[in-house]
Amino acid sequence: ETKKGFRTITHSPSDSPLILVAPSMSRSIFFSKIAKKPEEIDDPRPLEYDFYRKSCPQAEKIIRSKVRSLYEVRSDVAPALLRLVFHDCFIEGCDASVLLDAVDGIDSEKESPPNETLKGFDLIDMIKSELEEACPGVVSCADILVLGARESVVLAGGPFYPLQTGRRDSTLSFSEVATYELPNPQNDLPQIVASFASRGFNERETVSLLGAHSIGTIHCRFILNRLYNFGGTDEPDPTLDPQFLDLLRSKCNDSHTSLSPSPLLSPSSDDGSTSRSSSSQEPGVEMDYQGRGSGFGSLYYRGLLESKGILYVDQQLTAEEKTEAWVRAYASDDSLFGRDFARAMMKLSNLGLLTGPMGQVRISCSKVA
Numbered sequence: 418e419t420k421k422g423f424r425t426i427t428h429s430p431s432d433s434p435l436i437l438v439a440p441s442m443s444r445s446i447f448f449s450k451i452a453k454k455p456e457e458i459d460d461p462r463p464l465e466y467d468f469y470r471k472s473c474p475q476a477e478k479i480i481r482s483k484v485r486s487l488y489e490v491r492s493d494v495a496p497a498l499l500r501l502v503f504h505d506c507f508i509e510g511c512d513a514s515v516l517l518d519a520v521d522g523i524d525s526e527k528e529s530p531p532n533e534t535l536k537g538f539d540l541i542d543m544i545k546s547e548l549e550e551a552c553p554g555v556v557s558c559a560d561i562l563v564l565g566a567r568e569s570v571v572l573a574g575g576p577f578y579p580l581q582t583g584r585r586d587s588t589l590s591f592s593e594v595a596t597y598e599l600p601n602p603q604n605d606l607p608q609i610v611a612s613f614a615s616r617g618f619n620e621r622e623t624v625s626l627l628g629a630h631s632i633g634t635i636h637c638r639f640i641l642n643r644l645y646n647f648g649g650t651d652e653p654d655p656t657l658d659p660q661f662l663d664l665l666r667s668k669c670n671d672s673h674t675s676l677s678p679s680p681l682l683s684p685s686s687d688d689g690s691t692s693r694s695s696s697s698q699e700p701g702v703e704m705d706y707q708g709r710g711s712g713f714g715s716l717y718y719r720g721l722l723e724s725k726g727i728l729y730v731d732q733q734l735t736a737e738e739k740t741e742a743w744v745r746a747y748a749s750d751d752s753l754f755g756r757d758f759a760r761a762m763m764k765l766s767n768l769g770l771l772t773g774p775m776g777q778v779r780i781s782c783s784k785v786a
């Protein structure tokens with residue numbers, strides 16, 4: 418129905434009167450500015466599938482192929498990008514806040530103690546620079562993070578999951594929040610459950626997300642106390658399988674204790690002995706320590722059932738029946754794990770949405786535009 422160049426649109430059966438919209442107005446502007454129900458007026462624009470289809474049609478393809486080509490030459494690409502998205506999304510949502518550098522003496526999340534060993538910032542920069550060449554100023558760092566992590570999961574043998582895009586980048590870094598709200602590897606089960614519940618994840622989702630610990634490396638500093646001096650006892654963690662204890666001790670020997678004076682016993686204190694640049698030389702244990710090849714998920718959970726969890730926090734998943742039941746389920750059913758992990762990753766990737774007109778699209782992911 419046309420009336421002097423205006424289309425008449427009824428946007429919902431119950432809504433009246435009709436609203437006149439100029440044909441040139443984009444659908445998104447129309448829906449975000451005019452057609453919202455009163456209680457939704459301040460809501461941000463929702464994410465969309467292939468948000469960049471007009472503004473940068475190659476965006477998702479560029480991200481996919483760049484992650485793949487980096488992965489071919491560097492095996493640590495997948496774990497680095499997967500961990501990065503968790504540390505971003507868990508703190509004030511998926512807004513690339515974790516990527517910002519400190520400025521003018523204001524601390525950055527990057528430098529907060531739980532993020533000291535985060536890797537992959539250089540990878541994000543490489544992906545971003547290709548996108549900037551193709552379509553300057555269009556693709557957000559927050560979208561690069563979630564899409565890069567999805568590609569990493571697939572490359573590591575995990576499930577594909579659909580993701581919408583259109584996230585925008587924060588102008589703030591939340592260093593204090595990261596310090597206190599990122600889970601700690603020494604947390605016990607009630608602490609883990611409470612921490613994930615605060616972000617909307619139930620126990621089943623929490624157990625499935627920890628399946629991310631199927632890939633990557635754990636630096637010795639995170640497990641030394643379990644191996645040599647558990648809870649100040651001068652003894653190892655009694656719940657560790659004895660043979661596995663020997664294997665871990667062979668990779669992380671006692672002399673490391675004096676090299677890195679247990680940041681874990683005082684988790685939130687920065688003892689200054691650990692910098693990102695040195696962590697790559699630090700000894701560690703491969704999550705896939707037996708080199709059993711691909712097996713994203715089930716091998717991790719089977720390890721837990723054999724008391725071979727590497728981090729204390731991993732082994733805690735078997736501490737109570739309610740979560741152990743999910744560990745058992747995932748250990749024996751790959752496709753159940755794949756479905757649950759995919760769904761939980763989608764949920765993680767949509768935490769705390771920052772969409773237009775809020776936030777910005779950074780040009781360099783480490784700096785506010």
Ligand code: HEM
Nearest residue numbers: 496497499500503534600601602626629633634635636639
């Ligand atoms: C209770 C929750 C969690 C705790 C306490 C935790 C803690 C840790 C710690 C201490 C490391 C070793 C870091 C290092 O040695 O440099 C690690 C590695 C890793 N974490 Fe988690 N994590 C948790 C949940 C998650 C989740 C939900 C994901 C992703 C969905 C994830 C992904 C990873 C990955 C991929 C690595 C390997 C990183 C690499 O090799 O570069 N973690 N985590």
Ligand SMILES: [Ca+2]
Nearest residue numbers: 505508510514
């Ligand atoms: Ca964030």
